[in-house]
Structures are given as C-alpha cells and as structure tokens.
Amino acid sequence: MKEFELIQTYFSGRGPQRKDVVLGVGDDAALTKMPQDMLLVVATDTMVENTHFFKDACPRSIGHRCMAVNLSDFAAMGAEPAWASIALTLPSVDEEWVKEFTEGLFEIAEYYNVQIIGGDTTQGPLAVSVSLKGFVAEGKALLRSGAKAGDWLFVTGQLGDSALAVEAKLGKESISEDALKKVQQRFDYPAARIAAGHVLRHAATSALDVSDGLVQDLGHILKASGVSAEIDVDKVPVSPVVVEAVGEERALELALMGGEDYELLFTVPEEQKGYLELNATAMGINYTCIGQIKGGDSGVSLRRKGKPYVLSNNKGFQHFSE
Amino acid sequence: MKEFELIQTYFSGRGPQRKDVVLGVGDDAALTKMPQDMLLVVATDTMVENTHFFKDACPRSIGHRCMAVNLSDFAAMGAEPAWASIALTLPSVDEEWVKEFTEGLFEIAEYYNVQIIGGDTTQGPLAVSVSLKGFVAEGKALLRSGAKAGDWLFVTGQLGDSALAVEAKLGKESISEDALKKVQQRFDYPAARIAAGHVLRHAATSALDVSDGLVQDLGHILKASGVSAEIDVDKVPVSPVVVEAVGEERALELALMGGEDYELLFTVPEEQKGYLELNATAMGINYTCIGQIKGGDSGVSLRRKGKPYVLSNNKGFQHFSE
Numbered sequence A, B: 001m002k003e004f005e006l007i008q009t010y011f012s013g014r015g016p017q018r019k020d021v022v023l024g025v026g027d028d029a030a031l032t033k034m035p036q037d038m039l040l041v042v043a044t045d046t047m048v049e050n051t052h053f054f055k056d057a058c059p060r061s062i063g064h065r066c067m068a069v070n071l072s073d074f075a076a077m078g079a080e081p082a083w084a085s086i087a088l089t090l091p092s093v094d095e096e097w098v099k100e101f102t103e104g105l106f107e108i109a110e111y112y113n114v115q116i117i118g119g120d121t122t123q124g125p126l127a128v129s130v131s132l133k134g135f136v137a138e139g140k141a142l143l144r145s146g147a148k149a150g151d152w153l154f155v156t157g158q159l160g161d162s163a164l165a166v167e168a169k170l171g172k173e174s175i176s177e178d179a180l181k182k183v184q185q186r187f188d189y190p191a192a193r194i195a196a197g198h199v200l201r202h203a204a205t206s207a208l209d210v211s212d213g214l215v216q217d218l219g220h221i222l223k224a225s226g227v228s229a230e231i232d233v234d235k236v237p238v239s240p241v242v243v244e245a246v247g248e249e250r251a252l253e254l255a256l257m258g259g260e261d262y263e264l265l266f267t268v269p270e271e272q273k274g275y276l277e278l279n280a281t282a283m284g285i286n287y288t289c290i291g292q293i294k295g296g297d298s299g300v301s302l303r304r305k306g307k308p309y310v311l312s313n314n315k316g317f318q319h320f321s322e
Helices: A003-010 A059-077 A095-111 A161-169 A177-188 A194-200 A214-225 A240-246 A248-257 A270-282 B003-010 B059-077 B095-111 B161-169 B177-188 B194-200 B214-225 B240-246 B248-257 B270-282
Strands: A021-023 A030-033 A038-048 A080-090 A115-123 A127-137 A152-156 A206-209 A228-232 A264-268 A287-294 A300-304 A307-309 B021-023 B030-033 B038-048 B080-090 B115-123 B127-137 B152-156 B206-209 B228-232 B264-268 B287-294 B300-304 B307-309
Touching: A003 A095, A030 A080, A030 A115, A038 A059, A038 B080, A038 B127, A059 A080, A059 A095, A059 A127, A059 A177, A059 A194, A059 A206, A080 A095, A080 B038, A080 B127, A095 A115, A127 B038, A127 B080, A127 B127, A152 A270, A161 A177, A161 A240, A161 A248, A177 A240, A194 A264, A194 A270, A206 A214, A214 A228, A214 A248, A214 A264, A214 A300, A240 A248, A264 A270, B003 B095, B030 B080, B030 B115, B038 B059, B059 B080, B059 B095, B059 B127, B059 B177, B059 B194, B059 B206, B080 B095, B095 B115, B152 B270, B161 B177, B161 B240, B161 B248, B177 B240, B194 B264, B194 B270, B206 B214, B214 B228, B214 B248, B214 B264, B214 B300, B240 B248, B264 B270
Parallel strands: A038 B115, A080 A115, A115 B038, A228 A300, B080 B115, B228 B300
Antiparallel strands: A021 A030, A030 B038, A038 A127, A038 B030, A080 A127, A152 A264, A152 A287, A206 A264, A228 A287, A300 A307, B021 B030, B038 B127, B080 B127, B152 B264, B152 B287, B206 B264, B228 B287, B300 B307
C-alpha cells in the first residue's frame, strides 16, 4: 500500500466533518473559515518512539495521546480546538498498525469535534507530530504570565498515575497487576481538560498543563509571571491507586515530580474563587487548592504539616529516555 | 544543553516579528490575529533523514528545505504564508547542527516574512516537520480540481536538476563536479514560487507544485478535475545543465519523471492567457506552455515531434529511499 492509498483508506473523510472546513485532506493545503474576532491558536507536539512511548506501545494509545497532548495545551489556554494536521512517520506501511492508530486518533477527535484537515505520511523511524489549530476570543486566552501574589494555586484531578506507569514499565517499581492496569490506562489514554479550560478562561490569571511534573511546570508560571509560590504538600491530590501501590511517601514524590498526567495547574485571585467553585462544580470538574502565589523570585517552596519540606530528587520529569 | 535552553538560544525572537502575532514561542500554544474575511490555509510537510535528505546533508539546507516545501504548497494555492510551527527531532543536542539548521530556516523565513510561532524539539531519529499557516481570500485559492478541457497547461522554471542531484548522489549517474555543484544547489535550496502563485490566483483554473514528478503530479490535477491532458514533450523546459550533463534523452526523462524541483504546474483558460503573459512577464516569472487539457479520463498522453511518445520508466518519483 502506497502513501496515497493509505491516506485514502484510513484518513480521508473520517471523524467530524466541520462546516468551517472549506477544503480538507487531498490538495496542496487545507482551507478553513475562522470565526470573526477570534484569535487563531496553534499548538504542536511530537511523539517519538522510545522517548514518548515504548517500543511495544499500543498504536491505539499513540493515536489517542498524540491528539490528547495538543488538546491539553488548548485546555491550558482556555481555547477551542477545531482542526488538526498529522505528520506520521512509519518504518514501513503496517496496515494493522495504521488501522489501530487511526481508531485511537479519530475516537478522541470525534469527542472534541476536531477535524483532521491534512498532514503527511512519510517513511522513517516511528514518530507522530500533531499541529492543532483552533480559536479563542481576543484577550481571553489563559497565559502563563498572569499570576499575581496572593492568587490561589489549584490543580485539576489527581496526580501520580502516569509517572508510576513509566516507573513500573522501566522496572523501577514493582506493583500489582491490578494497579499496573489502572495507571497504564491513565498513561495510555490521558484526558484533556478542555471543559475546565473554558471555565478558567473567566476565573484564572494563569494556567498550564502538567506534562513535565507539578513542581517543574509551576516553575514556568513563576518565571513568566515574576512571582514565587508555596505548595501545601498535604493538599496535593495524590492518586489513591499510587498511594496504595507504593506507599504515601513515594506516591507524593511521583505526584510532585512525575509528568504525563496532563492535569491543569492554574492560579485564581481571591475574588474569583466563588465563580470557580460555582461553575467548576456545576460542570463536574474536580480541582484542589494546593497553595498560594507569593511575591519575590524565590521559586517553589514546599510545606508539609506546617514545616518546610525538601524533596529528595528535585530534578523534574525528563521523559523516560533521558 | 536542555530543550528549554536550545529553544531560547536558537529559536526565540529570531526571524520576522509580525504584528499579527499576539503570542509566539514560549507558552502552551501560540496566538495570532487573522485578517478579516480571509480563509486560514494550513500545509504540513515532514522531512526524515534517509527519505528526504541524505545522512550527510548540510543542516543549513535541511533548514531551508523544510520551510521551502511548505511554502511551495502555499504558492500552489496562491496563498499568503504567515506563521510556522517547527517540530524538530534530534538524535542528540548537537549545538553546531542546530545553529546551522536555524540559519537556513530563518534565512528563508525572513525572505517570505514567516514568523516561527512555536513547535517542539524532541529526542529521536533526525526529522523535521513544519506546519505552515497563512491566508487566502475566500474563493481565490487555487485548487487541483478546476482544470477544464481546452485550458492550456503551463509549468514555471526548469525541470530535472533535483532529480539529477539525487541520481548522482545514489551513484546512478556520473557527472562533472561543476554540474554536480549546480544541481546539488538546486536540490538543497529550492525556491518557492510564491510570486507566481499570486499572479496565478487571477489567471489559473488549477495548480499544484511538482514534488513527485511532472507526469505523476499532473495526474493529481487530472483526477481531481475529471479531465485528461496532452503534453508536447518538445516544449518541456528541461534544465540545460542536465542536458549537458547526461544528454537530451536522459534529461527529458528526468524532467518528466523527477521530483523535488518545486516548480508550479498549472492550467489557464484561453481568455486568461493575456493576463498571465502581462503579469508574469512584468514580475519576471519564467513559465512555459507545455500542453493542453483534454476531455475524458485517458490520463496523460505525451507527444514528441508530432508523434505519440512512451516513457521507458513510467513510475514517477518515489523519494530516494523507496
């Protein structure tokens, strides 16, 4: 099967067919109609075998994740996803692989109403790069740079599952089959917090998604905003599966330093806490206040049971090949 | 040097800083302002080592080509390029390589006023995927599907250089050092026919860029438009460098079947020939009429010295690894 045939069979005409797509897959470029007075939002993320997924990774999961990580960037901006281009590089044309990959890809694309408008399939070492396009109203995008001293620091969902999945896979943690199944599912099929991002657009002063680890990613907000932060470690929403599998201490470490959970980390001023509570709760969004933004440039301070807390390994998450 | 540092040093703040970019490199996604009543245009092309460039390829050329091939898609649509995302995968952080690569990249980005608004650097086998964004007025994009029986068939520039460079590199042709230098330069630094695309927007009924070979790419126009075509082989603008290096017959073969020249192939109705002549000539655009569109679905017929002509190897260009 040649490139043209492959595209024809597994990509053309699949997934949502949006009314704002004037020309999709099949010409030199795609054409889409932008809604008036909106800014174009663009995110690009690449996944490479042995760096972002293991050699034996399920193609369906790769299809899901390559889209999910970009959707997560959109969630962190409070933006509306619309169209994606997929650059897929394959060692050989393995039809079964492409079939499963596109199943994972189109399932999540369908859920978030994203149309695949183009891309490129090439021969080479396994990798996939997604460039996601969409929109956000002017002045409404959530940046990393808006955090102010006094703002409260929040995170959605629970942390630590994906990091434990990676540690287990690397043989650094030995856990029960049941626990492995649960954390692996979280690693393979991360959710993108698009709905949370929409609520935060009207409540948060800054936001990003936790891909490299809570402490490390918080550093980006602090640097961009010129502030510091204090995390109350006891409040961090550690995944109960991880606590049960490796104990409270190690679980806390994984929750603070582990990446790939794709939860949103965000700051909300005192006067917007009510709005957040009302709207996030109404939409069934789980979130936890884990600390507060402070002035100065002293970075992240951790406190546990009222005392300063120091992490044994303060290096952040560097993906699993590094 | 880590990913953040690499981006900081060689990508941030370089190249054109467009006024329509609200947020560039450095947050979860980029934000840009679309001009009113224009459609968004998106092209994506990936280049992988050993498939699209040789192992010892000059990084400067890779930087140029990864942008040029996308610009060429824009030229073929008559579109205005504006913003690009770069997904760069590197086996290791080789600073010298990145320095040269970005020199090639930003040189062509500067020329066409394209701002790099984001991307991703990852570890893995050498590859680069560019997603280029820009705009075109509604109803003005040049599609592959508009060719009509009776339209004249044109191609810009000259053909055959890049294919000869590949053949020489693979040891299939032995040519003089001087000729090799010339054709290699064409392969390494292809031009994108953006200016020609702008003129064609008002003159052509269909267009695409010749990346896989004249005959093969013409097939895409014919299929999309539901027509056939006749090429007068004697009129095909074969590169004189190629004729001198390998003789007239082989040169013709390379010009008809060889890819990577990134010239525009387009169709113009009789009544627009005057407009084309006037405007293309005024702008110094070289182009040649090489045949005519016919009805039916008999594909591409070649004629030479008034008689039907059959190519010995009618397989098109499949990139050099295949």
